[in-house]
Amino acid sequence: MNFSSEQLRSLKDDLELAARIQVGLLPKLDVISKGWEVHAHYEPAGVLSGDYYDVIRLVDPDETYFLFGDVSGKGVSASILMANLQAIFRSLIASRIHLGELMERANRLFSGSTPTTAFATLVCGRVLSSGRIEFVNAGHSPPLLQRAKGLVSISSTGLPLGLFSEAKYETRAVETSRGDRLLLYTDGVSEARNASGEELGEARIEAFLTRSEEQSSESMIKALLEDVKAFRNGVPQHDDITIMALRRV
Numbered sequence: 001m002n003f004s005s006e007q008l009r010s011l012k013d014d015l016e017l018a019a020r021i022q023v024g025l026l027p028k029l030d031v032i033s034k035g036w037e038v039h040a041h042y043e044p045a046g047v048l049s050g051d052y053y054d055v056i057r058l059v060d061p062d063e064t065y066f067l068f069g070d071v072s073g074k075g076v077s078a079s080i081l082m083a084n085l086q087a088i089f090r091s092l093i094a095s096r097i098h099l100g101e102l103m104e105r106a107n108r109l110f111s112g113s114t115p116t117t118a119f120a121t122l123v124c125g126r127v128l129s130s131g132r133i134e135f136v137n138a139g140h141s142p143p144l145l146q147r148a149k150g151l152v153s154i155s156s157t158g159l160p161l162g163l164f165s166e167a168k169y170e171t172r173a174v175e176t177s178r179g180d181r182l183l184l185y186t187d188g189v190s191e192a193r194n195a196s197g198e199e200l201g202e203a204r205i206e207a208f209l210t211r212s213e214e215q216s217s218e219s220m221i222k223a224l225l226e227d228v229k230a231f232r233n234g235v236p237q238h239d240d241i242t243i244m245a246l247r248r249v
Contacts, residue, residue, distance in 0.1 A: 015047045015048065015076075016047065018047070018048060018076070018079065019044075019047045019048055022048060022049065022079050022082070022083070023042070025083060025086055026040075026042060026053065026054070027040075027053070027054055027055045034062050034064070034129045035127075035128075035129040035130075035131065035248060035249065036064060036127050036129075036246055036247065036248055036249065037216070037217055037246070037247045037248075037249050038055055038066065038217070038244065038245070038246050038247075039216070039217035039218045039221060039244070039245050039247075040053055040221075040242070040243065040244040040245075041221050041225065041241070041242065041243045041244075042241075042242050043188075043237070043240065043241040043242070044240050045074075045188065045237050045238060045239050045240050045241070046074065046075060046240075047075075048075050048076055048078070048079035049078065049079060049082070049240040049242075050070060050071035050072070050073055050074060050075075050078025050079060050081065050082050050240065051069075051070055051071075051082070051186050051188070051240040051241075051242040052067065052068070052069045052070070052071060052082045052085055052086060052120070052122070052242075053066075053067060053068045053069075053184075053242055053244050054066070054067040054068075054086060054089065054090070055067075056089075056090065056093050058093075058094075058096070062129060063096075063126055063127075063128065064126070064127050065093050065124070065125065065126050066123075066124075066125050066126075066127065066244070066246060067086075067089055067122065067123070067124050067125075068122065068123045068140070068143075068184040068242075068244050069085070069120050069121050069122030069123065069138075069140055069161075069186075070120065070121050070122075070140065070186045070187060070240075070242075071085065071118070071119075071120045072117070072118055072119050072120065072162075073118065074239075074240075077118075081114055081118055081120065084110070084113060084114070085106075085110060085120055085122070085161070088106050088109050088110060089102075089106055089124070092105055092106055098171065099124060099125075099126060099134055099135070099136050099169075099171045100136060100168070100169045100170065100171045102124065102136075103122075103124055103136045103138060103158065103161075103169040104167070104168060104169055106124075106161060107138070107161045107162070107164075107165065107167055107169075108165050108166070110161045110162050111161070111162050111163075111164070111165035112165065114162055118162050119160040119161060119162035119163050120138075120160060120161045120162055121138060121139040121140035121141070121160045121161075122137075122138045122139075122140055122160070122161055123135060123136070123137045123138070123140045123143055123184060124136050124138070125182075127246060131175055131176040131177065131178075131180075131248055132173060132174070132175055132176070133145075133173065133174050133175075133176060133182065133246075134171060134172070134173045135154065135157075135171070135172060135173070135174075136157050136158065136169045136170070136171050136172075137154060137155065137156045137157045137158070137172075138156070138157075138158050138159065138160055138161050138169060139156050139158065139159055139160035139161075140156065140160075140184075141184075141185060141186070141187060141190055141202065142154050142155050142156070142202070143182055143183065143184045144182070144183045144205065144206060144209055145174060145176070145180065145181070145182050145183075146180065146181045146182075146183065146209050146212075147176075147177070147180050148177070148179065148180075151206055151209055151210055152174070153202075153206070154172070154174070157169055157170040157171070157172055158170060176248045177248065178248055178249065179247070179248065179249075180247070180248050181217065181220070181245055181246065181247040181248070182245065182246045182247075183205075183209060183220075183224075183243070183244075183245050184243070184244045184245075185205065185241075185242070185243045185244075186239075186240060186241065186242045186243075187239060188237070188238075188239035188240045188241035188242070189205065189224075189228055189241055189243060190202050190205060191239060192228050192231060192232055192235075192237070192238075192239075192241075193232065193235055193238065194231055194232055194233055194235055195233060195234070195235055200228060200231050204227075204231070205224070208223075208224055208227050212224075216247075217245035217246070217247045220245060221243050221245055224243065225241075225243070228241075
């Protein structure tokens with residue numbers, strides 16, 4: 001199909017508007033919740049992205065939910081699925097149901113409204129002012145809990161959303177102390193490649209955190225991005241990059 005120059009300009013304008021709308025759907029990059037500091041970095045590889053993060057605070061009771069994930073595919077289709085996923089979780093979280101049930105309901109809704117080939121990896125968690133983190137990990141890269149006494153990798157507790165409509169999800173919990181930090185990232189970080197085609201990998205991210213002495217989440221994310229850039233050594237970014245860090249203060 002051939003497009004006229006006017007049609008191409010119109011399409012370009014539509015994509016740019018869609019990108020602004022998508023960014024507007026995301027929360028502010030810095031969020032301060034009771035007892036927690038949250039910072040995020042969002043960097044699409046193209047105009048639109050399938051990466052997803054959100055921070056939702058319920059005032060009564062004082063609870064903060066975080067969501068972080070990656071929709072399969074790229075571009076326009078992935079961005080539409082990302083917006084659908086956000087709408088699903090924002091409507092369900094208000095009901096204050098158990099995290100496992102929350103993920104199961106979201107999975108049924110997502111499965112019923114998306115193509116059979118579509119899926120999303122996602123971490124859904126709840127942080128409390130006491131320092132407790134409750135979470136469900138639906139097939140996403142393991143979040144990393146950075147503590148003074150060492151690093152904890154939090155494995156998956158269920159399948160990615162959209163694969164099986166009746167999938168079940170296990171909820172886990174960890175207790176944190178002041179200064180502890182939870183890092184989440186999409187595969188645009190772990191699968192970054194250098195000129196030899198080698199992937200950065202989860203082990204390098206863990207090694208970075210082990211030696212990192214950055215105090216704020218913002219400075220730590222900046223340092224991680226520099227580490228990724230140094231590893232790529234001039235190779236262009238090939239996938240969306242999103243990072244979120246939650247630090248107990």
